[in-house]
Amino acid sequence: MFQKYVFPRNVSAAVHLLNEHRGNARIMAGGTDLILDLQNGKYSTDCIVDITRIEELKQISEENGNIVIGAAVTHNQATKSFLVQQNAAALAQASAAVGSQQIRNISTIVGNVVSAQPAADSAVALFALDAQVRVVSADGLTVMPIENLYAGIGKSTIDSTLSLVTAVLIKKVEPGEGSAFVRLEQRKALTLPMLNTAVKISVKDQRIKEARIVMAPVGIGPVRATESEAFLKDKMPSEEVLQEAGRLAAENANPRDSLVRGSRNYRLAVLPVLVRRALEQAINNAEGGGF
Amino acid sequence: MIPENIIGKSISRVESAEKATGTAVFTADMKLPNMLFGKVLRSPYPHAKIVSIDTSKAEALPGVKAVVTYKNSPSVIFNTAARTAQQKINQVDDEVIFGKVVRYVGDEIAAVAATSEEIAAEALTLIEVNYEILPAVFDPLEAMKPDAPQLHDCKNGNNIATLIKLPMGDVEQGFAESETVIEQSFKVPVQKHCQLENHAAIAEVSHNGRITVWSPTQTPHTAKNLLAKIFGLPASKVRVLNPPYIGGGFGARIGFCGKTEPIAVLLAQKTGRPVLLSYDRKEDFIASDTRHSGYITVKLGAKKDGQLKALYINAVLNTGAYASYGPDVIAVLGTTNCSVYRVPNVLFEGSLVYTNTTTAAAMRGFGNPQGNYALECSMDILAEKLGLDPVELRLKNIIKPFDKWMLPYPCATSALEDCIQLGAKSIGWERRNEPKVPVNHKVRGIGMACGTHVSNAGPWAIQYDNAYLAVQQDGSVLVTVGITDMGQGSATALTQVAAEALGVPVEKVHVLAGDTDTSPHSLGSNASRTLYSAGLSIINAADKVKQQILDFCAGEFGVDSSELSIKNGIVSCKDPNKGQLKFEEVCDLANHKDLQFVAVGRNKLSNAPPWIAHFAEVEVDLETGEVEVLRFVAAHDSGKIINPTIVEGQIEGAVLQGVGYALSEQIVYNDKGQQAQDSFHEYYMPSIKDTPEIETIIVETEEPSGPFGAKGVGECAQVPVAGAIANAVANAIGDRINELPMNKERVLAAIMQKEK
Amino acid sequence: MSYLQLKCIVNGDLVELDIEPSELLIDVLRDRLNLTGVKKGCKKGECGACTIIMNGDAVNSCLVPAARAQGAVIETIEGISKTGRLHPLQQCFIENGAIQCGYCTPGMIMSAKALLDKNPHPTKQEIREALAGNLCRCTGYVKIEKAVEQAAKIIFEITEGRGTSK
Structure with a gap:
């Protein structure tokens, strides 16, 4: 395992450390996944660059119509944040579903995205919320949509030996917008989901203006239900419409058979139900039904 | 005063x-002067012959003090049950510490003692093993076939470790006299104990060769006798003790704790230093005993009025790679489940079958929960066919004190009737027949099951x-x-x-x-x-x-x-x-x-039946198949209660183990023969958020054979839980699942089948 | 291997010791500080037996690099009854029969303490949420939940009493 453990004071110091070690230093936020991956040999590094003491990364703030969630913000911090609850109900719900109290006290929203597990709860919510991420490396700052981060199952396009995600940005909620997160699980704590789905919806004059529907684990990373999203445009959200939206969502899903998380057939059978329920809750949230 | x-x-x-x-000390909390740390090399294959094994590189690693394999360890063949069975049980000796053949993924190949756990782990990676991979079999029905890969030489038929037959009366005649006969087969999964403390042992060998072992064994004397046999020592030269605390057992630590004790002793003998061998959670999951999985068929015959005339139970249990307590477990499955009801004609037939899976042995209930689930579902099927209320059918047939049964000791006390009636009242049994109107796609159901168990180990074991x-x-x-x-x-x-x-x-x-x-x-x-x-x-x-x-x-x-x-x-x-x-x-x-x-x-050699009636109310999500147990009522007759809070605690804990058994817990095998569930993350034992409201009802009796009137309690509450929940689910959805666990997938399949 | 000098407060005492950068907090607490009340159940953050309180939050000490404890305030089960008097949670766990094998108990009590320290009047649901990361195989959780409810009441009474005497 690693021989050095450092706490940079700011982001540029972190980037500097990465450069100095030329690929032999790695960013760690909460580390709840990384510590295990270092033990089982998925990763190895000489130096851990712990970013949890960088003050600016520990904040949830408002900036130019966005909610900015720093890379050291934990799941529990997000769940309890009024800003997140008000503007990103799906993220608050998803963050509350991760692991356990002890895990959520350490694990971070951004880490959940960078570890690139297909069914990472908060990442699924962030997909639905059309989040952007700020990536900083020696080359400077870039901002990109969260979709760009997934390179494969458990593989991120972010190389944590070269760069770090400093924050995720979520647009503040507009009138008529709402979101929700729904999870199917085999135990109510300490477990990955069999399926999870997050929805962001925008309703105007009782019609759906736009819906973003994201599902997992049904492919590489969180998957958009594009057919369903197109179908919902300008529809009145009746029971039949939402049912059909659920059915269409399954067309974009390609779950695997898992001896631990359920068969492909079962997951295809219940996915429409989850999507419908998430849509119902998101519409409720848009209408002012709180978190 | x-x-x-x-x-x-x-x-x-x-x-x-x-x-x-x-401040309570558990095994792995102990530190002895000069103590070394052990680690075990395990088979990655479900069935293989070890062609060659080279430990020289491991031995050369600085910090490594000993490496043991079949080449330098005792070849004494043993059974972890350590001859505690009475002679009427055919105990099977089929294990050695390290063999030349490995029979499941996790089977022991070698062990290392080193100055740190990290060095020991590194040394394992330096041991070179050449395997000849053998064909493997995972299902007991497959394994019984004559052409299936053979694990052990068996005289009862291919891979059949034990056959058992327990008759009473004339079962053929009983079915002939019956006016209604039902027959149903059930499938039960592997359940794991999941005691929170992993298996561990510390062994120390004195200069004169006397062995001391600290471990969380539930049976120190059994472990002592077994170690004496394996290492060829007088039993008086072996001491086994708890440190003194044990982080749960539930049967996983009867005899040895995995193989920690003999391996720790072996490493201590080789090095002359104390050795701590502590399994990690994965080893605990894959390389220590489980509950038996298998297939159980129940055939029941009754008169029109519900009076039982005949009962036939057939069990095929998967004992995994080694027999261990399997022969005793299957016998207890038979006797306990043939002794709940007053049936004049009874036959139990059991086959204990080897497969290339983790050894199954004792787990809370010792075969009884498997059989009870099948029996109690069958009672509900019979009740429905007869048009009788399930409570009424049971009350009509339950064993009463001094009824004839197949056990060699009397049923001197029973409050089962009271347990059933009090439980039914508490759960609101009369609501069971209310029309099932879904609310938010959810329906509710109520079910019950009852059963008995034991207060001692006889007549099957020395007690x-x-x-x-x-x-x-x-x-x-x-x-x-x-x-x-x-x-x-x-x-x-x-x-x-x-x-x-x-x-x-x-x-x-x-x-x-x-x-x-x-x-x-x-x-x-x-x-x-x-x-x-x-x-x-x-x-x-x-x-x-x-x-x-x-x-x-x-x-x-x-x-x-x-x-x-x-x-x-x-x-x-x-x-x-x-x-x-x-x-x-x-x-x-x-x-x-x-x-x-x-x-x-x-003590006087005696035994006595405790009695149990369980009631469950469940809610089933008709769209996802999710079952939630809303309320559980556990009514128990365990004789006179010595300490009510302790007894309640035993009941509550066992009920929740039963809820997990019924709904979510299982270990299954992938196509490589590996355990798909080898961590808490994948093995769904209930968390506090999965816990239903549990009500405990105690009905006291004065058992004449027991201490101050007491009977057994520890295992009892696990026995009828799955049956009660299965019957509640059937009541909710109008169809039966007949396989555990009743996870979302199986329940939804049943709902969709019903809708077709 | 470069050593790292770790300075932190453990159970009220300043601790200074050299650690390897890759050591985990659970191992430092158990093996170096002999705080074996911190139990090892899975070493993967899946059982909660190693739960401690770090800077006010319940965490799995098996998932925390010891280096991260630099400057931290850490409480383990051994520290909550230091004055020789049992903490109300310990008392209530004992009196309610919430302890069986006792292996999950230290972690369970620390999770409950982290909850009550911040939320003196938890609902049943909040108690369950706080303890959901602590698996117990013996008790069925019934008496544990009761013990935490009762401890909350007692702690409130004690602090209320203090408040009125001022």
Whole structure:
């Protein structure tokens, strides 16, 4: 395992450390996944660059119509944040579903995205919320949509030996917008989901203006239900419409058979139900039904 | 002032302050001078022959002190059950510490002792093994076929470790006399104990070769005898003890804890240093005993009015790579489930089958929960076919005291009828037939199941227990017994028993358990027997000591001993003018006359049936198949209750293990023969958020054979849980699943099947 | 291997010791500080037996690099009854029969303490949420939940009493 453990004071110091070690230093936020991956040999590094003491990364703030969630913000911090609850109900719900109290006290929203597990709860919510991420490396700052981060199952396009995600940005909620997160699980704590789905919806004059529907684990990373999203445009959200939206969502899903998380057939059978329920809750949230 | 009567009082556990403050010592908390750390190399294949094994690189690694394989370890063949079975059970010896053939993923190949756990782990990666991979089989029905890969040479048929047949009456005749006959097959999964403390052992070998092993074994004497056999030593040269605390057992630690004890001893012998061998959670999951999975078929015949005429149960159990307690487990499955109802014609047939999976052995209920699930679902199927209420059908047929049954001991007490009626009232049984109207796509259902269990290990196992009781010079009392307290509370309950039996305050009694050097023989803690069996031997010892005290005092008072009594720590005479002596005064007096009151207590060989009726209310999500247990009522007759809080705790914990068994827990095998569930993350034992409201109802009886009227309790509450929940799910959705666990997938499949 | 000098407060005492950068907090607490009340159940953050309180939050000490404890305030089960008096949670666990084998108990009590320290009047649901990361195989959780409810009441009474005496 690693021989050095450092706490940079700011982001540029972190980037500097990465450069100095030329690929032999790695960013760690909460580390709840990384510590295990270092033990089982998925990763190895000489130096851990712990970013949890960088003050600016520990904040949830408002900036130019966005909610900015720093890379050291934990799941529990997000769940309890009024800003997140008000503007990103799906993220608050998803963050509350991760692991356990002890895990959520350490694990971070951004880490959940960078570890690139297909069914990472908060990442699924962030997909639905059309989040952007700020990536900083020696080359400077870039901002990109969260979709760009997934390179494969458990593989991120972010190389944590070269760069770090400093924050995720979520647009503040507009009138008529709402979101929700729904999870199917085999135990109510300490477990990955069999399926999870997050929805962001925008309703105007009782019609759906736009819906973003994201599902997992049904492919590489969180998957958009594009057919369903197109179908919902300008529809009145009746029971039949939402049912059909659920059915269409399954067309974009390609779950695997898992001896631990359920068969492909079962997951295809219940996915429409989850999507419908998430849509119902998101519409409720848009209408002012709180978190 | 001490309480008049300490039986039936919920005193706090004697050890709970140590556990609450973190000072309680468990095996892996111990540090001995010069201690080394062990690690085990395990088979990655479900079935293979070891062609060659080269340990030279591992041995050369700095810090490595010994490497052991089949080449330098005893080849004594044993069974972890250690000949505790009675002769009528055909115990099968089929294991060695390290063999040349590995039979499941996780089977032991080699072990290393090193100065740190990290070095030991690194050394394992340097051991070079060449395997000849053999064909493997994972399902017992497949394994029984003549052309299936053979694990062991079996005389009963391919891979059949044991065949058992238990008849009573004429079952063919019984079915012929029946007006309604039903038959149904069920499939049950592998369940894992998941005691929170992983298996571990520390072994130390003295210069004269005497072995001391600290481990969380539930059966120190069994482990001691087995180690003596394997290492060719007199049993008196082996000491096995708990450190003293055990982080749960549930049957996983009967005999050995995995193979930690013999491997630790072997490494300690080779190195001359103490060795700690501590399994990690994955090893605990894949390489220590599980509950038996398998197939169970029940055929029931009854008259139109519901009177049972015939019962046939057939069980094919998967015992995995080695037989272990399998022969005993399958026998208990049969006898317990043939003894719930008054049926004149009964036949049980069982086949215990080897497969290339983790060895199955004892787990809470010992075969009974598997059989009970099948039996109790079948009772509901029969009730439906007869048009009878399931409660009514059961009340009509349950065993009553002194009914004829197949067991060699009598049913002297039963409050099952009361348990059923009180449970039905509490759950609101009358709501069961209300129309099922879904609310938010959810429907509710109510179901029940009942059953019996044991209070001791006989007639299948050797079941006697002895106790030493020594009254100290200050009047306090030391009791030593060979059972263990793995968390079930026996040390506390036995303290109450000893205090009551001698008439002294509980504060003056200490019960020392779990050490073979200090205690006479005991089968240990299993079979719901600890309080029952050790309690009887303690009472016997107390009676003897009491007589010694009375005889001594008779001399002091100058009266006949029949004139004297001991109560509340005072020896007094019928004639109040003759005075009285405090217990401690008597002991001091005796001490000054060179006398100590000591005795060996022995129990009578007996057993008795506890009775259980469970009721569940569930809610089923018709769209996802999710089942939530809303409320669970557990009504129990465990005889006289010594400590109600401890008994409730046993019931609540076992109910939740049953909920997991019913709904979510299983270990299945992938196409490489690996366990798909090898961590808590993937094995869905319930969390606090999955826990239903549990109500416990105790109906006391006075069991004449038990200590102060007590019967067994520890395993009982796991027995009918799955059946009660299965019957509730069937009531909710109008269809049956017939396979455990009833996870979302299976429940939804049944719902969709029903809709077609 | 470069050593790292770790300075932190453990159970009220300043601890200074050299650690390897890759050591985990659970191992430092158990093996170096002999705080074996911190139990090892899975070493993967899946059982909660190693739960401690770090800077006020319940965490799995098996998932925390010891280096991260630099400057931290750490409480383990051994520290909550230091004055010789049992903490109300310990008392209530004992009195309610919430302890069986006792292996999950230290972690369970620390999770409950982290909850009550911040939320003196938890609902049943909040208690369950706080303890959901602590698996117990013995008790069925019934008496544990009861013990935490009762401890909350007792702690409130104690602090209320203090408040009125001022």
